[in-house]
Amino acid sequence: MLSKRHPNAKKKTHHRLKVAGKNVGSTPGEKTPVGLRIIGGGLRGSKLQYSGDNRVRPMKDRTREAVFNLISVASKGKHVIDLFAGTGALAIEAISRGAVSATLVEKHLGTMKNLRQNIDSLQLTDSCRLVQADAFYLAKHPDEFSAAASFSWLVFCSPPYDFFVIKQKEMLEMLQLMYQNAPVDSVFVVESDRRFCFEQLQLPEECDLRRRTYPPAEIGVYKKAHENF
Numbered sequence: 001m002l003s004k005r006h007p008n009a010k011k012k013t014h015h016r017l018k019v020a021g022k023n024v025g026s027t028p029g030e031k032t033p034v035g036l037r038i039i040g041g042g043l044r045g046s047k048l049q050y051s052g053d054n055r056v057r058p059m060k061d062r063t064r065e066a067v068f069n070l071i072s073v074a075s076k077g078k079h080v081i082d083l084f085a086g087t088g089a090l091a092i093e094a095i096s097r098g099a100v101s102a103t104l105v106e107k108h109l110g111t112m113k114n115l116r117q118n119i120d121s122l123q124l125t126d127s128c129r130l131v132q133a134d135a136f137y138l139a140k141h142p143d144e145f146s147a148a149a150s151f152s153w154l155v156f157c158s159p160p161y162d163f164f165v166i167k168q169k170e171m172l173e174m175l176q177l178m179y180q181n182a183p184v185d186s187v188f189v190v191e192s193d194r195r196f197c198f199e200q201l202q203l204p205e206e207c208d209l210r211r212r213t214y215p216p217a218e219i220g221v222y223k224k225a226h227e228n229f
Contacts, residue, residue: 036089039065041075041096048118050087058087059158059191063214067189068093070212070221071154074187075099079148083135083174084159088115088128090189094154095127102128103145105135135159136167139174142181153186161216164196172200179203182224190220 036048036058050058059067068075076098082091085104095102104119106112112132119128129147131138138144145153155178163171179188190198198220203209206226212219 036087037061038089038093038096040068040093041098043092043096043122046092046096046122048087048089048092049114049121057158057160058089059217060214063191063217063219064089064093066212066214067219067221068097070210070219071187071189073098074223075154077151078154078187079103079145079151080154080156081105081145081148081178082156082158083139083178084157085115085130086111086158088118090156090158091128092118092122092124094156095124099154100127100151101148103131103148104128105131105133105138107132107134136170136174139177142177145181149183152183155182155186155188156191157188158191161193161195164192168196168200172202175201179224184224184227186224188220188222188224192218192220194218 036050038044038046038048039061075094078094078099080091080094080099080102082088082102082104085091085106088104091099091102091104104115106115109132112130116130119125119130131144157175159171175188175190182188190201192198193216196218198209198211198218201209201220201222203222204226207222207224209220209222211221
């Protein structure tokens with residue numbers, strides 16, 4: 001049985017983009033502009049625009065579906081923080097599946113324009129806050145997320161894979177700060193490639209890290225179970 005349409009969903013009057021080539025996402029380099037789609041929930045089947053800009057590496061549809069199957073109902077009632085938002089597909093997918101709101105962080109101006117267009121086309125401006133900023137900087141200023149203090153978080157960290165190599169120190173510091181500042185029951189989803197070792201996250205012993213491989217993506221999912229001591 002299909003889920004009921006999300007109250008913010010726009011009727012299907014928008015133009016469909018012609019899909020050319022293979023399923024987009026997770027592969028570095030130039031890509032043919034294609035249409036991404038929301039896979040589940042009230043916005044299921046909705047199209048997202050993606051220009052093919054090689055600064056953006058959208059998660060493959062089948063990988064995104066597997067990730068949301070893995071986190072199950074974790075979207076419901078959460079505030080989403082997408083640290084490298086790109087097209088907005090991860091945050092929008094979470095809202096489609098019951099997240100109450102989202103903060104989408106994107107540094108690149110051109111990508112932000114595309115992201116804003118996706119949010120506007122699905123009439124999600126009331127539930128989505130777009131922040132044009134550096135995610136590494138933002139993680140050091142937790143007051144930026146104070147509006148979401150009454151909700152646990154669903155944090156997506158899906159940056160360019162090279163960041164885990166050339167900016168490894170900054171990546172680890174950012175994820176550590178986000179974990180420290182997150183409310184209890186917050187869930188983290190990190191996407192890298194095989195060059196990153198998830199043990200470097202140095203998570204607390206009580207934090208259960210689940211890992212899955214969807215080549216070339218490596219996915220790590222973990223949850224904050226207790227307050228900081």
